[in-house]
Structure formats: structure tokens, C-alpha cells
Amino acid sequence: MNSIVIAITGASAMQIAERSIQVLLENNQSVDLILSKGAYEVAKSERNINIPVEPNSQRDFWRQKLDTKSGKLTCYRWNDQSASIASGSHKTRGMVIVPCSMGTLGRIASGFSLDLVERCADVHLKENRPLIICPRESPLSLIHIDNLKRLAIAGASIVPPIPAWYTNPQTIDDIIDFIVVRLFDSLGEDFNYVKRWNGPNK
Template identity: 85%
Template sequence: MNSIVIAMTGASAMQIGERSIQVLLENNQDVDLILSKGAYEVAKSERNINIPVEPKAQCDFWRNRLDVNSGKLTCFRWNDHSASIASGSHKTKGMVIVPCSMGTMGRIASGFSSDLIERCADVHLKENRPLIISPRETPLNLIHIDNIKRLAIAGALIVPPIPAWYTNPQNIEDIIDFIVVRLFDSLGEDLDYIKRWDGPNK
């Protein structure tokens, strides 16, 4: 089974990335996970969690934190340029960057690969594989908008983490689940965690 690459960068909204990992593993998917250097700091400051950097320890950390034993999880160091997913010969279903910082997005748009996330994104673009970017910033300046445009032209799909209200969310978890499912709809993954729109109530 080809894997789905999940990347979390140093932007706010790590909860969406966490839930993405959990949902995919619960659906018995293979997940390749990369956290940027900044993501560890965001986890500490926003989530009060210390995520191990060493890949084996990090996999154990996520398994315990998310309470899921199914699926296959492989974790990579942010600076491991020799990782399997850094090569175009390594087949994947696609890559999702959630949340994506403006810095990461700008470097990908410029073809500048300073870490494994950016290199892996470049690989997905050059191999014409799905690359889904979920940028987490507001307001957007003209540079951000131009980078979004460049990435869209290059083949990436831009899926901002925007909730819907027709689902009548009852809590933050409902909002996060809607965003996560919509992210993976774009990869053709049918994750049955939300109420979908089927027209107005009669």
C-alpha cells in the first residue's frame, strides 16, 4: 500500500494535523510523518507537549497520544534528506501539509528545499502526484497570494482550514473533523466522519 505523507509545520492549528494522523491510521492507511523544526516549538507552546525528535520514539509517542494501533506509521527527521520520501522513485498516494506556514509555502513556491518537507513537496510536484497545502494565516498579503497562485499553477491543491456551519458543529472536534475530511476528499479518501451536505432540510 502506498503511503500518504503528512507534514506539519510551525503554523498554528497543529490539532488538525494530529487528527489527520489519527483518522488515517484508524482507516488502516500507511502514514509517513514529518514535522518541521518549528512544529516542535509550536507543539510545546500551544499544546504543552514535547514531541520526541528521534523517529522510533516519535512513532511511539503518536501511537500513545492518539490511542491507535492500526495502520503503519513512519516518522522522519525534518532534516533527513536521505529519507525514502525524498526520492521520486518512492511511490506515495500524495502529500498533505497541514498546517502550512507562509515560510514553508514560500520556499516550496520558489523551488527552495531547505528541509525534508520542502524537498518532499518538490518531489510531489515534479512527479505530478497530489500535493495538498493547507495554509494557516490571516490576513493574506500579496506575497502570500502570489505564492498560492504559483503553487496552484504548478499543480498543488490549496485547501485552507475553513469550517462549514451547515453541519451544525457542537464542539471544536466537529469543526476539526470537517476540515480533516475535506482535506482527504481531495485525495480520494472516503472518510466517514462528518455529515455531508445533501440539500436543505424539507
């Protein structure tokens, strides 16, 4: 089975990324994982965790933290431009950038790839494969909006981390699960972790 690429960049809301990885692995999916250089700093600041950079050590870290042995997880260094996923000849089912910083967004929109995250996104656009952007910024400047528009025109799907209240969430985890499920809806995955809208209660 071809993999789904998950990229985590240096924006707030790493919990959504963590849950995304967990959901995929629990459903026996294959995950290629990239953290940008800035994502490690956000992990230290917001989550008080030190994520190993070395790929095998990072894989073991996530396995232990997410408490799952299922699925396939491959981790990559943020600057490994020779990685298989940096090539259009390497098949994937799609890529999700969650959360996506405005710096990463701007460079992808400009076709300017400084690291493996941006190169991988560029590959997905040029190969007409699904690219899901989960932008995490507020308020948005006109520059941000223009960059989002450019990526949407180029074929990316823009899925902001916006919760729904009709699910009657009771915890932060409920809100995160809704956002994660909506992200993967855009890839055609049907993960039944949340209540879906079926019309008003009668």
C-alpha cells in the same frame, strides 16, 4: 499500499494535523510523518507537548497520544534529506501539509528546499502526484496570495482550514473533523466522519 505523507510545519492549528494522522491510522492507512523544525516549538507553545525528534521514539509517542495501534506509521527527522520519501522513485499516494506556514509555502513555491518537508513537496510537484496545502495565516498578504497561486498553477490543491456551519457543529472536534475530511477528499479518500451537504432540509 503506498503511503500518504503528512507534514506538520510551524503554524498554528496542530490539532488538525493530529486528527489527520489519527483518522488515517484508524482507517488502516500507511502514513509517512514529517515535522518541520518549527513544528516542535509550536507543539510546546500551543499544545504543551514535547514531541521526540528521534523517529522511533516519535512513532511511539504518536501511537500513545492518538490511542491507535492500526495502520502503519513511519516518522522522519526534519532534516533527513536521505529519507526514502525525498526521492521521486519512492512511490506515495500524495502529500498533505497541515498546517502549512507561509515560510514553508514560500520556499516550496520558489523551488527552494531547506528541509525534508520542502524537498518532499518538491518531489510531489515534479512527479505530478497530489500535493495538498492547508495554509494557516490571516490576513493574507499579496506575497502569500502570489505564492498560493504559483503552487496551484504547479498542480497543488489549496485547502484552507475553513469550517462549514451547515453541519451544525457542537464542539471544536466537530469543526476539526470537517476540515480533516475535506483535506482527504482532495486525495480521493472518503472518510465518513461528518455530515455532508445534501441540500436544504425540507
